[in-house]
Amino acid sequence: MAIKPAGTLYRGKVGMWSWVLHRISGVGIFFFLLVHVLDTALVRVSPEAYNIVIESYKTPVVGLAELGLVGAILFHGLNGLRVIAIDFWSKGTKYQSAMFWVVIAVTVIAVAGFTPMHLARVFGH
Amino acid sequence: MSVTIEVPNRPRTRKQANWEKYGWLFMRVSGPLLIVLIFTHLVVNLVLGDGIKAIDFAFVAGKWADPFWQVWDLAMLWLALIHGTNGMRTIVNDYAGQVKVRRALTTTLWAVCALLILLGTLVIFTFDPCPAGASAELLASFCPAQ
Numbered sequence: 104m105a106i107k108p109a110g111t112l113y114r115g116k117v118g119m120w121s122w123v124l125h126r127i128s129g130v131g132i133f134f135f136l137l138v139h140v141l142d143t144a145l146v147r148v149s150p151e152a153y154n155i156v157i158e159s160y161k162t163p164v165v166g167l168a169e170l171g172l173v174g175a176i177l178f179h180g181l182n183g184l185r186v187i188a189i190d191f192w193s194k195g196t197k198y199q200s201a202m203f204w205v206v207i208a209v210t211v212i213a214v215a216g217f218t219p220m221h222l223a224r225v226f227g228h
Numbered sequence: 229m230s231v232t233i234e235v236p237n238r239p240r241t242r243k244q245a246n247w248e249k250y251g252w253l254f255m256r257v258s259g260p261l262l263i264v265l266i267f268t269h270l271v272v273n274l275v276l277g278d279g280i281k282a283i284d285f286a287f288v289a290g291k292w293a294d295p296f297w298q299v300w301d302l303a304m305l306w307l308a309l310i311h312g313t314n315g316m317r318t319i320v321n322d323y324a325g326q327v328k329v330r331r332a333l334t335t336t337l338w339a340v341c342a343l344l345i346l347l348g349t350l351v352i353f354t355f356d357p358c359p360a361g362a363s364a365e366l367l368a369s370f371c372p373a374q
Contacts, residue, residue: 126319129312129315129316129319130315130316130319132312133312133313133315133316136308136309136312137340137344140305140309140344140347140348141344141347143288143348143351144347144348144351146285146288146289146292146351146355147350147351147354147355149359149362150284150285150286150359150362150363150366150367151362151363151366153284153285153288154284154285154366157283157284160280160283161280161281166280169274169280173270173274176266176270180259180262180263180266180267181263183255183259183260183263184259184260184263186256187256187259187260190256191256217274217275220275220279221274221279221280224278224279224280224281225280
């Protein structure tokens with residue numbers, strides 16, 4: 104009886120997925136940073152110009168996107184600390200998986216705490 | 229069965245500085261600094277007080293009237309842009325196969341980075357929290373026009 108070969112999909116587990124998430128969150132934050140430097144630069148144009156553009160940050164759609172931005176920044180920053188620990192701490196590779204779940208847990212808890220506060224401001228009057 | 233590995237008869241030598249190493253090190257030094265800078269930025273601007281609802285010209289003026297926040301935001305601007313651009317360069321190196329494409333993208337990235345650092349630095353240091361001729365209701369409470 105022929106043995107059906109297992110799939111050849113690379114299964115890097117937590118190490119691979121943390122790397123993927125770090126890249127995606129990093130690229131997202133980078134492009135937001137470009138926009139954010141430009142919108143802040145409008146304070147040098149006039150108070151009116153800055154206020155008009157910053158009002159768009161308080162609309163429901165952008166307000167919801169800000170939750171994703173905050174989550175991406177938290178994950179990227181904390182996972183960066185995990186990468187540093189893997190590089191410089193002698194037990195880093197042993198605990199890399201546990202550290203990943205700590206990063207995820209802290210990110211989820213912080214975003215969960217921020218969400219009701221932020222959405223009340225965005226959707227409130 | 230044993231595998232014989234050739235013993236290198238001389239160490240690898242370089243004539244130039246190891247920029248990849250400095251880049252690698254920069255990411256690990258700027259990273260923790262950016263965590264302090266940006267996490268505080270998020271708490272002050274999005275959590276404390278009225279959060280996003282309170283942000284307008286007068287809010288920014290109130291912060292940048294204080295040299296502490298000028299230096300804070302300046303450090304954030306430089307470190308975040310260099311950290312982000314170097315990260316994008318790493319990604320470009322991974323996926324852009326052709327030398328020409330890679331060079332064009334990397335050059336564009338650093339040009340944009342330099343331009344935004346220059347713009348942001350000028351904005352922070354030439355900013356007037358109480359611009360003459362602006363309508364009083366848009367200005368911070370400490371402005372004479374108020």
